[in-house]
Every structure is written in structure tokens, then in C-alpha cells.
Amino acid sequence: MDNAKRKYVIPGDVITTAPFRPEQNVILDGKKIIATVVGTSEIYDDSVRVIPLAGKYSPKVNDLIIGKVVSHSSLSWELDINSCYVGFLPAQDVFGRDFSAHADELTSKLKKGDLVVARIANSDRSRDPLLTVSDRELGKIESGELVKISPSKVPRLIGKRGTMIQTIEMATNAIITIGQNGWIVVSCENRNGLLKAIKAIRMVDKQAHIANLTDRVKLMLESSGE
Amino acid sequence: MGGRDTDLVLLDENGIRCDGRKIDEPRRIMIKAGVLKNADGSAYIEFGDNKILAGVFGPRDVHPKHIADTDTGILRCRYHMSPFSVTERKSPAPSRREIEISKVLKEALQPAVMLEQFPRTVVDVFLEVLQADGGSRCAALDAASVALADAGIPMRDMVSSIAAGKVADTIILDVNNEEDQAGQADMPVGYMPNLEKITLVQLDGILTQDEYKKCLETAIGGCKLVYEIQKKALTDKFFSNGESA
Numbered sequence: 001m002d003n004a005k006r007k008y009v010i011p012g013d014v015i016t017t018a019p020f021r022p023e024q025n026v027i028l029d030g031k032k033i034i035a036t037v038v039g040t041s042e043i044y045d046d047s048v049r050v051i052p053l054a055g056k057y058s059p060k061v062n063d064l065i066i067g068k069v070v071s072h073s074s075l076s077w078e079l080d081i082n083s084c085y086v087g088f089l090p091a092q093d094v095f096g097r098d099f100s101a102h103a104d105e106l107t108s109k110l111k112k113g114d115l116v117v118a119r120i121a122n123s124d125r126s127r128d129p130l131l132t133v134s135d136r137e138l139g140k141i142e143s144g145e146l147v148k149i150s151p152s153k154v155p156r157l158i159g160k161r162g163t164m165i166q167t168i169e170m171a172t173n174a175i176i177t178i179g180q181n182g183w184i185v186v187s188c189e190n191r192n193g194l195l196k197a198i199k200a201i202r203m204v205d206k207q208a209h210i211a212n213l214t215d216r217v218k219l220m221l222e223s224s225g226e
Numbered sequence: 227m228g229g230r231d232t233d234l235v236l237l238d239e240n241g242i243r244c245d246g247r248k249i250d251e252p253r254r255i256m257i258k259a260g261v262l263k264n265a266d267g268s269a270y271i272e273f274g275d276n277k278i279l280a281g282v283f284g285p286r287d288v289h290p291k292h293i294a295d296t297d298t299g300i301l302r303c304r305y306h307m308s309p310f311s312v313t314e315r316k317s318p319a320p321s322r323r324e325i326e327i328s329k330v331l332k333e334a335l336q337p338a339v340m341l342e343q344f345p346r347t348v349v350d351v352f353l354e355v356l357q358a359d360g361g362s363r364c365a366a367l368d369a370a371s372v373a374l375a376d377a378g379i380p381m382r383d384m385v386s387s388i389a390a391g392k393v394a395d396t397i398i399l400d401v402n403n404e405e406d407q408a409g410q411a412d413m414p415v416g417y418m419p420n421l422e423k424i425t426l427v428q429l430d431g432i433l434t435q436d437e438y439k440k441c442l443e444t445a446i447g448g449c450k451l452v453y454e455i456q457k458k459a460l461t462d463k464f465f466s467n468g469e470s471a
Binding site for chain 2: 010014025027052055084086209
């Protein structure tokens with residue numbers, strides 16, 4: 001973090017002309033490395049990338065995400081995962097190997113509007129991303145409040161080694177599930193804690209580019225009192 | 227077109243134009259990014275008396291599905307003038323002119339937008355002219371480019387646009403409505419300022435080769451001015467409430 005040179009950029013801005021390696025959200029034009037999105041540019045050792053401030057989630061294999069069921073066929077569900085593609089969840093994943101399209105009714109497990117914690121099993125250019133729920137801690141979410149933030153701000157919400165999210169969870173006693181796609185489910189026994197946790201998450205989303213955010217959030221959580 | 231005789235003095239002996247501008251002075255330009263809540267990205271531009279709203283959706287599922295491309299995303303663009311945008315009510319149905327401008331603007335944005343990252347999707351750009359005053363396609367293109375950046379869609383460069391033209395045998399920057407009606411030529415130009423590439427050139431009127439070169443240079447100079455305003459609009463929206471990193 002500390003040896004990274006940071007700068008605010010908009011599409012077309014030349015970040016550097018030095019011979020660095022172009023990574024995410026930059027293109028190489030001759031010698032110039034150019035940003036392609038609005039965001040913060042970072043130069044690590046010899047690589048250059050831009051962390052976007054806007055835009056949709058782009059699915060990556062093994063990401064933990066939260067999706068909302070939008071429809072189903074006789075063999076699979078389709079989930080809104082805040083991306084430009086719908087997530088594809090096969091019925092076998094929920095019913096097990098002996099799933100039969102005749103005997104099992106998909107709506108008995110997941111209905112339209114249900115929230116699901118899932119992992120991205122496969123994602124490539126030619127097909128919609130494939131989801132899986134066959135793991136511990138994955139599956140239907142029974143209770144909680146859905147909060148949507150920009151997917152690019154998820155790392156900020158987690159913080160360095162999870163400091164930010166721990167701060168919020170400790171102060172409010174809430175259980176927070178973060179999807180890499182920017183959808184977050186907050187559940188808390190105590191109404192006040194729930195509202196406070198949501199307020200803190202919204203604050204991170206709005207002020208993600210400000211330094212010392214963890215301290216600011218801590219201050220906010222303490223100030224609003226019991 | 228073609229220098230009709232009118233009572234209007236387009237350029238006086240001091241080099242001042244009919245609206246009081248100098249020959250290389252653009253009209254007042256104001257751009258604001260992120261003005262619409264429901265669109266993925268949006269922008270509002272006031273370009274002289276032009277007032278235009280731009281809304282961007284996507285990348286998202288293509289409907290109808292058969293126009294989707296499995297190799298790349300596609301871009302759709304709709305330029306539309308509101309019935310109240312001109313003095314005489316304009317029918318809200320798309321006219322020949324609006325269909326043409328929609329196509330031209332789509333092609334002016336296409337080289338900038340990196341749609342190959344989003345196969346099987348579409349990016350929709352909606353441009354609504356609330357008030358028209360000559361050069362609305364340039365203003366619409368400027369707003370569209372800011373709205374696309376606001377939506378977080380990857381772009382090789384911003385597209386800046388402004389018109390140049392010929393009035394009273396002089397090359398001028400930013401043709402207004404009167405100059406467009408009574409002047410000798412009008413040339414809208416779209417330009418990517420960092421890549422130094424042109425994405426749109428149209429020409430209505432007659433220019434000699436030398437005039438053409440000068441006109442294009444004037445327009446490119448103007449595009450660089452517009453670019454600074456676009457840059458400011460995005461900086462204001464995304465980086466205003468924090469110190470520089």
C-alpha cells in the first residue's frame with residue numbers, strides 16, 4: 001500500500017510512460033499507459049492498474065457473491081448478481097446428484113426473490129457465470145437486510161486484513177455477509193445495531209476514497225451512542 | 227447554406243460575431259455528471275442555449291436477443307428532440323434527421339468504448355435534447371461521453387466534440403444556430419484528445435483545401451477546451467469531497 005503511487009484518473013488519462021506492466025483497467029498505447037475508467041491509479045513495483053469507482057461487477061472464479069433469484073427453468077435458477085450477466089445455478093447443486101426434473105419442484109427450495117450466498121464456479125466469455133452453493137456457509141439466506149454498494153468498494157469495506165468490517169461488527173453486534181458483487185446482507189438481533197451497521201456500510205460506500213476511513217467509521221459508530 | 231443575404235451581421239469589422247463572441251471563442255459550456263438516479267450513468271450539458279440530458283444503461287442483456295453478438299458487446303444510441311426543444315412544436319416521432327444523428331453519434335462513440343470486454347451485452351445511450359440551439363449533435367456527443375464514463379464503462383479515451391465553420395469568409399469556432407442557418411459552412415468534429423484521433427467529421431457547405439485544414443485545426447483546438455470541461459465534470463462528481471491521494 002505504502003509504496004504505491006496513487007492518482008485520480010478519468011478515461012484517457014496517461015498514467016505513466018515508463019516501461020511498466022499494464023494490469024486491470026489500463027491499456028498500452030505505444031509507450032503510454034492509459035486509464036480506461038474513472039478511478040484511482042496505482043503503480044506497484046512494476047505494474048500499473050486502476051481501481052474503478054463506478055461500473056458493474058465482473059464475475060471472477062471463486063468469488064463469494066450474493067444473488068437474488070429472478071427466474072427458474074425446470075433444470076436451473078437464474079440469479080441477479082449485479083453484473084451484466086445473470087448467474088446460472090443448476091438444480092443438481094441444491095437437490096444433489098439424484099435430482100429429477102419430474103419429481104423435484106425447484107420452487108420448493110428457492111423462490112423468486114430469495115437471496116442466496118453462492119460461489120462462482122466457472123466464468124468465461126462464452127457462457128453466463130456458473131454458480132455453486134455446495135459448500136458450508138453457502139445457500140439460501142433466511143433473514144437479514146440487503147444493502148447494495150458499488151462492487152469496487154468491497155475491498156474498502158473489508159479493510160486491511162478485515163479491520164474495517166471487524167470494527168463495524170464489534171460495535172454493532174451485527175453479522176455481515178459481504179458478496180464480492182457489492183451486495184451485502186446484514187443481520188442483527190438488535191434494531192439499533194442493524195441501523196447503525198447499515199449506516200456505516202453506506203458511509204464506507206460514499207467516502208471510500210478518503211484516507212483514515214476506519215477511524216472515521218469508528219468515531220461515527222461511537223458518537224451516535226447507545 | 228451557401229451564404230444567403232440576410233440583415234443579420236454575422237461578423238462585424240472588429241471580428242465580433244452576432245452573439246458577441248470572438249472568432250475562436252466557444253459558447254458557455256457547463257457539464258454535470260451523475261444527474262439521474264435510475265440510469266447507470268448520466269450527464270447534463272448546457273452548451274450555449276443547448277440543454278441536453280444523457281442517460282446510459284449497461285452493459286446489460288440484449289433484447290431482442292437475436293441482435294446480440296457473441297464476440298463483443300454492442301452499442302445503441304438514441305438521439306431525440308423533445309417536442310418543446312424548438313420554437314415550433316416538434317413531433318416526438320423520430321425524424322429522418324434524428325435517426326441519422328443517432329447513427330452518426332453511435333459511430334463516433336464506438337472507437338472509444340471497449341465493448342469487446344462484454345460479449346452478449348448491449349450499452350444503451352439515450353440523448354434527450356431539451357432545448358436546441360445549433361450544434362446539438364456535438365453537445366450530445368460530449369454529454370454521452372461523460373455519461374459513459376460515469377457508468378464506469380471502459381473507454382480508450384473520452385470523446386470531445388465541437389463544430390467549426392465558415393462565416394463571412396472567416397473560419398470560426400462553435401457555430402451557433404444563426405451562423406448555421408446563414409453561414410457558409412458547418413463542420414462538427416469529434417475527437418479523442420489523448421489518443422489524438424478523430425471519430426466524427428461532417429461537413430455541410432463548401433470549403434477550399436486550405437480552409438478545410440484550418441477549420442479542422444480550429445475544431446480540434448476547441449475539442450481540447452471541451453475536454454477540460456468534461457474532465458472537470460467527472461472530477462467534481464467522483465473526487466470532490468476528499469483530498470487528493
